[in-house]
Amino acid sequence: MKLLTHNLLSSKCLKGVKVGYPLRIVAKDVKISESEYNMEFVLKMIPKLDWKVLVNAAEQIGHGNNLPIELIEDYEDDEELLKKIHHVLMEVEVINGELICPETQRIFPISAGIPNLLLNEDEVS
Amino acid sequence: MKYFQYLLWFAHEHVPFRLIEIESIASALKIPIKWLEPPSDKPWYLVELPSEEAVQKLSSRSVTMRRAIQLWADELTVPKLHATLKEKCLNGILEPYKSKSFKVDVDLFCNSQTQEEKLERIESFSYMPFQGHVNLKNPDVIFQFIEYYGLDPNTAPEYPTRAFFGRVVAESGRTLIHELSLKKRTFIGNTSMDPQLSLLMANLGKVSNGDLVLDPFVGSGSLLVAAAKFGGYVIGTDIDYLMLHGRTRPTRKQTRHIARKDESIEANMIQYSCVDKYIDVIVADSALPFWHNDVEFDCILADPPYGIREPTERIGSKESLPIVKKEGSPVHFPSKVEYGLNEIIKDLMRFSSKHLKLKGRLLFWVPVFREDYEETHMPRHSCFKLIGNCEQVLTTFTARRLLVFEKIKIPQDSDECSCTIPSSSTFREKYFTHGNENRLTRKQKKAIAAKNKEIWFAKLNDANVK
Ligand SMILES: C[S@@+](CC[C@H](N)C(=O)[O-])C[C@H]1O[C@@H](n2cnc3c(N)ncnc32)[C@H](O)[C@@H]1O
Secondary structure, three states: OOHHHHHHHHOEEEEEOOOOOOEEEEEEEEEEEEOOOOOHHHHHHHHHOHHHHHHHHHHOOOOOOOOOOOOOHHHHOHHHHHHHHHHHHHEEEEEEEEEEEOOOOOEEEOOOOOOOOOOOHEEEE | OOOOOEEEEEEOHHHHHHHHHHHHHHHHHOOOOOOOOOOOOEEEEEOOOOOOOHHHHHHHHHHEEEEEEEEEEEEEOOHHHHHHHHHHHHHHHHHHHHHOOOEEEEEEEOOOOOHHHHHHHHHHOOOOOOOOOOOOOOEEEEEEEEEEEEOHHHHOOOOOOEEEEEEEEOOOOOOHHOOOOOHHOOOOOOOOHHHHHHHHHHHHOOOOOOOOOOOOOOOOOOHHHHHHHHOEEEEEEEEEHHHHHOOOOOOOHHHOOOOOOOHHHHHHHHHHHOOHOOOEEOOOOOOOOOOOOOOOOEEEEEEEOOOOOOHHHHHHHHOOOOOOOOOOOOOOOOOOOOHHHHHHHHHHHHHHHHHEEEEEEEEEEEEEEHHOOHHOOOOOOOOOOEEEEEEEEEOOOOEEEEEEEEOOOOOOOOOOOEEEOOOOHHHHHHHHHHHHHHHHHHHHHHHHHHHHHHHHHHHHHHHOOO
């Protein structure tokens, strides 16, 4: 699971959960891979992201990459920053670990890089 | 500067998808098309495009097109075509290409030719002042001659009713169909979508560089591969844990005895050199809301479960696997309740009304029993405009339709959504009863059709063998 995906997922499908975001990450294995930088993609992605959640997630698993706490305004022209963002979004991957619901502590396992968000029959709201 | 027209020359298949494919690609690439002839079912479009570069960009994505030709002559008879071409040669149309190596390809649509007849046709252009060498393998310039004998091989006239000659300016994206062939793909499932239709979906979805693309019923990920090939960054979800972990039973007989390793959607993305565009796949039930509220996709592509092929798939692939929760088992397989087609579609549309960008496209297939097909059964939602409804005939009685929706407004509480496709169980019943009754005749028909198609393509390809 890439940190980009983490930024998009919630546990609000759980019974009784209101927001379910962001999910806490427990990373057992983290893999750093290479993915070709594509400025257009990063620029399209940034407005879709929750910036703080991204920065925190990266720090949680030890790959903070010196991202600024607040996203600077003219990020479009800062190629170095865009590349850093790209790295955190697409190149840092949790292979084995857990996603944890912030409200109920329900654990969603990540194995072989694939998060499992299936619920038990009795958890569906 | 001379004024030129282009002929887009098509393969004779998936005809209902042609126009929307070309229009969608042009719209995605912001290329204005001027129609010089209203688009029809004939295997060409006659258009004016802003530049040769635009033609090349458009062609390279199309999987219904064969190639694009800069039109030098377009006449109702072959003698007239030669007359026009002679005059144009006198006016110097060949000048820039005169000393280059070249070849002439000949296509006869709805007719056949022997090798000799083909050579004869090529020779008939010998008045053209070529100075370069003929090079069949790797020519600098390719010229295309086309004779059109109508659409029905049974009533083909003696002489062609239209003839074209021109310079080939671009080949189409059809090489991708072979590149992505399921036969050589690392990981496939029982319901893997064939490459051409997957590519068509990505084109109709206007997938563009850097787009965020979702397939909520991802299976073996065929749609993701196609979307990634056109620059989409892809995410998929599927309820089937074993599928996403590449642990369903092998679907290829010949590999049954070989231990399968690294079978996954990611492995396919690596195989096709587009792993840079692979974001993730997630085991999840698309009926439940697990995306964060603000998530916005640029395109949603889906091949939802119809309950036609899937149950047959289950018998083989899941009976021996742990469906019930076992103590100590790390994975829980929740029991599943029936999820009817209309419900799936309504959920998908409601979900997309929320999570698709404005003007973004949602595409999915629905099964239809051809006799019962009524447009009013098709899904509708007040946030979406239906802009494409293309039929792919499967058998005499059955078909599936690819619906293409564009999001036209932000959702509100008052939005309405309906879908009344005759229920999948009825459909399945009919599908199988009619299927059985007609199995023999259908098989025969299929064989005949396949043979016709073969002859047909042999004809078309004849001149194109490189
Ligand atoms: C027709 S197949 C898709 C095949 C895919 N296009 C491919 O190329 O392999 C439908 C898929 O939907 C999945 N599915 C069925 N119900 C689902 C649900 N409620 N949520 C998510 N996926 C589901 C099935 O496991 C199956 O893989």
